Every structure is written in C-alpha cells, then in structure tokens.
Amino acid sequence: MTVGLRQTVLLDDGAVTLSDVRCHAASRRVTGVEATRDLELVLPRAGSFARHTRSADILADPTRVLIFRPGERYRISHPVERSDRSVVIGLGPELAAELGADRAAGDLPSSTRLDLTARRVVDGLARGTLDPLELGGDVLALAAIILAPARADAATRPVAVRPGHRRLALRARIVLLERLGERLTLPELARAVGTSPFHLARVFRSITGESIHEHRVGLRVRAALERIAAGEDDLTRLALDLGFGDHAHLTNTIRRELGRPPSALRVAPTLLEIRSLRTILQA
The missing domain is CATH 1.10.10.60 (Homeodomain-like)
Structure with a gap:
C-alpha cells in the first residue's frame, strides 16, 4: 500500500525533537512492517490511524498519545479516514529512560489542554512567532507531563484488562x-x-x-x-x-x-x- 508521509522537523536541539507529521494512505489496508529509531511520543491532532503490533492493536485519535519504542515492529492502517496529522516528540534513549517512558503503556490519555499546548507550539514554530532556541525546555517539560501517568502507574499493581x-x-x-x-x-x-x-x-x-x-x-x-x-x-x-x-x-x-x-x-x-x-x- 502506498503511504504519503511528510515530516517537518521544527525543533532539534540534540536532546529532543519536535515534528509536524502528515500522512495520507492510498487505502485503509494495513501497511508493511515499520520500526522507529528513537522513542517517539505521537499526539494525533487530526484524523486517526491504528497501530498493529504482536501484543496489541491501538487506535490513535486526538484523545490519546501513542508511544513508539525504538526497534518495535508495527503496521499501520486507517480504519476511519485515510489521512492524519500528528505532533511527534522524539526522545533519545537516556532521556526516555529518565522520564520513565520504558514503563509506559502503548498509549496514554491526552487532555484537551495538553493537546492545545502541543498544537500552539507547532503552529507558533511553523508561523515563525516562536523561537526554537527558546523552546527546548518547554517541549521536554511537555514530554514529562505526557509520561507522568506512566511514572505514577509504575508504583501501583497493574489491573488485568479483558x-x-x-x-x-x-x-x-x-x-x-x-x-x-x-x-x-x-x-x-x-x-x-x-x-x-x-x-x-x-x-x-x-x-x-x-x-x-x-x-x-x-x-x-x-x-x-x-x-x-x-x-x-x-x-x-x-x-x-x-x-x-x-x-x-x-x-x-x-x-x-x-x-x-x-x-x-x-x-x-x-x-x-x-x-x-x-x-x-x-x-
């Protein structure tokens, strides 16, 4: 299946990256196997897609944050719409471990205010009203906020889900x-x-x-x-x-x-x- 992917890197300070990613699939069928190099926090802002791994099928929509782990093999499909747009935060291995990303589930909740903050950061960088040199700490703080539920859950006993x-x-x-x-x-x-x-x-x-x-x-x-x-x-x-x-x-x-x-x-x-x-x- 042909997938058109356009990624615009808006911030890369050596510790964290921020990208605006747009995807358009020729059909709703499942893609071939893919994998990411670094850990990525994917915040869908428009459209939706499904990620398929050996362990789970997860629907990505603007109410969730998906976690893509380095080397994890997955496939993508578009069960509802054939296009989507996401904000993607990339973290190196040391930073990801420090923030507890290794303990996080495959997806986490995203509040409307978290979603708004990510949108405004991306739109400000794209429009040139925000300076990338000033925003590295803010994007890092945003990643920490996203992963906070994972750090809290690590201290509790997981609940089995049918x-x-x-x-x-x-x-x-x-x-x-x-x-x-x-x-x-x-x-x-x-x-x-x-x-x-x-x-x-x-x-x-x-x-x-x-x-x-x-x-x-x-x-x-x-x-x-x-x-x-x-x-x-x-x-x-x-x-x-x-x-x-x-x-x-x-x-x-x-x-x-x-x-x-x-x-x-x-x-x-x-x-x-x-x-x-x-x-x-x-x-």
Whole structure:
C-alpha cells in the first residue's frame, strides 16, 4: 500500500525533537512492517490511524498519545479516514529512560489542554512567532507531563484488562469518529457495536478512563481546533458540522475545556502563552 508521509522537523536541539507529521494512505489496508529509531511520543491532532503490533492493536485519535519504542515492529492502517496529522516528540534513549517512558503503556490519555499546548507550539514554530532556541525546555517539560501517568502507574499493581473489553471500547471509538457530527445516543451506539448501553458505558470508562460523552466532547473540541487553525471563520457552520447545538454551544464548550474562546486561537502563539499553558498543565 502506498503511504504519503511528510515530516517537518521544527525543533532539534540534540536532546529532543519536535515534528509536524502528515500522512495520507492510498487505502485503509494495513501497511508493511515499520520500526522507529528513537522513542517517539505521537499526539494525533487530526484524523486517526491504528497501530498493529504482536501484543496489541491501538487506535490513535486526538484523545490519546501513542508511544513508539525504538526497534518495535508495527503496521499501520486507517480504519476511519485515510489521512492524519500528528505532533511527534522524539526522545533519545537516556532521556526516555529518565522520564520513565520504558514503563509506559502503548498509549496514554491526552487532555484537551495538553493537546492545545502541543498544537500552539507547532503552529507558533511553523508561523515563525516562536523561537526554537527558546523552546527546548518547554517541549521536554511537555514530554514529562505526557509520561507522568506512566511514572505514577509504575508504583501501583497493574489491573488485568479483558481483551474483549478492549476490543469493544475500540469499536465504540471508531463509530464515534465515523459519526462525530451526529447526535448519536447511547442506545444507538450500543446497537452499532452489538452490546447493551449499560455494559458499553461501564466498559468504555474502565478502558479509556472517561465517559462516552466526555470522549466525544474531546474529539469534537479537537476537530474544532484543527479547523479554526486552518482558517475556518464560520463558527455556526463549524458547530453544526461537529454536532454542537449552535454557535454558542461550541463557544461555551471550547471556553470550558480550554479556558479561552475560539477567537483567541486565531492569534499567533507567543512564548508567554506557551509558558502559561505549561504552568497550568504542571499544576
């Protein structure tokens, strides 16, 4: 299968790298075997893809951070859309070990504010309003924030997860991506994945750590961020496309999730903004 991959390296200070990666696949089928050289933290910002390894199949969407380990062999497929865009943070072996990346699972949760911070760093570097020489420490701090749950989990006993539960949550996440703009009810979603509403709601939270509603709101907010960054200025149309009730519903949701209105996201990122976002994440 032909895959078009465009990687723009925006920061490389010898310790950490930051790249904007865009991928377009000719079909949704699984690719050939690939492997990475360094440890990479992949934060999808648009679209989605699935990573297949011997141990697990993981769906990458903007609510998760994927961890690609050096030398780990994997395949990629696109079960929903054939294109995706991600922020990729690369870490050398010593730094990865220091941050506890070796103890992390294959994917970790990404909050809307973490997602916003990564987006604003990339957009600021791409637009030239941020200086790469000043941002190495901030990107490193962002990596530490991403991996914090892994360091916390290392001190607790792992909880066994049923493979069937993981597959059910995966199917539900795919349906939510496919039908993001629809006002899908819990019974409708449960029917789509072949289970009861109660069982789906319970399993989904146990696997993802959030409710189905919270997950869908997170997807919709991130989709809105991507379109606003691309120049979308008709917020009423944007709201209706993504399943919000109206312009006010979209604006209020973004303000609640991110602490700022959509209009603030059109302003060029500054170092002061990045440091402020980092402080909030570290609190």
